[in-house]
Amino acid sequence: SAVISQKPSRDICQRGTSLTIQCQVDSQVTMMFWYRQQPGQSLTLIATANQGSEATYESGFVIDKFPISRPNLTFSTLTVSNMSPEDSSIYLCSVEQGQGPYNEQFFGPGTRLTVL
Amino acid sequence: AQKITQTQPGMFVQEKEAVTLDCTYDTSDQSYGLFWYKQPSSGEMIFLIYQGSYDEQNATEGRYSLNFQKARKSANLVISASQLGDSAMYFCAMREALRRDTDKLIFGTGTRLQVFP
Numbered sequence: 282s283a284v285i286s287q288k289p290s291r292d293i294c295q296r297g298t299s300l301t302i303q304c305q306v307d308s309q310v311t312m313m314f315w316y317r318q319q320p321g322q323s324l325t326l327i328a329t330a331n332q333g334s335e336a337t338y339e340s341g342f343v344i345d346k347f348p349i350s351r352p353n354l355t356f357s358t359l360t361v362s363n364m365s366p367e368d369s370s371i372y373l374c375s376v377e378q379g380q381g382p383y384n385e386q387f388f389g390p391g392t393r394l395t396v397l
Numbered sequence: 398a399q400k401i402t403q404t405q406p407g408m409f410v411q412e413k414e415a416v417t418l419d420c421t422y423d424t425s426d427q428s429y430g431l432f433w434y435k436q437p438s439s440g441e442m443i444f445l446i447y448q449g450s451y452d453e454q455n456a457t458e459g460r461y462s463l464n465f466q467k468a469r470k471s472a473n474l475v476i477s478a479s480q481l482g483d484s485a486m487y488f489c490a491m492r493e494a495l496r497r498d499t500d501k502l503i504f505g506t507g508t509r510l511q512v513f514p
Contacts, residue, residue, distance in 0.1 A: 282444070314501070314502075318440075322506075323488060323504040323505060323506050323507055324442070324488070324490075324502075324504045325504075326501050326502070329501065339501075371440050373442060375442075375502075384430075384492075385444060385447055386432065386444070386492070386502055387444055388434070388441065388442035388443075388444070389441075390439070390440070390441040391440040391441055391442070393440055
């Protein structure tokens with residue numbers, strides 16, 4: 282299975298600032314996904330990131346608020362911009378591995394963000 | 398409409414006993430996948446088990462098995478011989494087609510399992 286690391290593992294930030302979260306995978310993957318998990322809630326997909334193309338955002342998420350980079354097949358960043366306390370969440374990156382319709386999906390350890 | 402339903406917000410089980418965590422799903426796709434993840438208090442999402450819609454046999458991975466009942470659209474997770482380290486949140490998820498070249502996981506609301514000695 283893919284080994285995924287994220288930096289930072291946690292952070293406490295002030296309202297109005299921005300934080301960039303890094304996701305590194307130990308193998309080349311086509312698709313990378315960014316999820317948000319608000320306190321006590323389930324996971325919600327923010328966007329899907331393909332290498333070499335613009336990220337595709339889910340309803341309720343916009344590029345200005347959550348810009349994503351995907352410079353190569355093993356790395357991606359998610360920026361949480363102009364943060365407010367409502368952005369306090371765990372942010373997880375995820376990758377698919379496998380062939381055909383039965384791809385397994387693995388997650389990084391998450392970044393726990395608290396906005397004051 | 399909710400795609401993945403986990404009706405048990407919390408479950409308790411005694412160590413060494415078996416426990417079943419419920420999951421029902423809703424999809425019109427013929428080809429789909431069902432996943433279970435464990436999330437301990439540290440926050441990481443640990444992949445446990447996968448079941449494809451065309452798989453005829455129930456998936457098993459060590460102490461985990463998936464009771465797949467396609468006609469009832471249920472995919473319950475069975476944990477045998479529970480251990481204290483099994484205490485965590487458990488999420489059921491389904492992959493359905495989003496676009497031709499990708500798909501996404503849809504998660505249930507989770508079940509918090511507590512194992513007591």
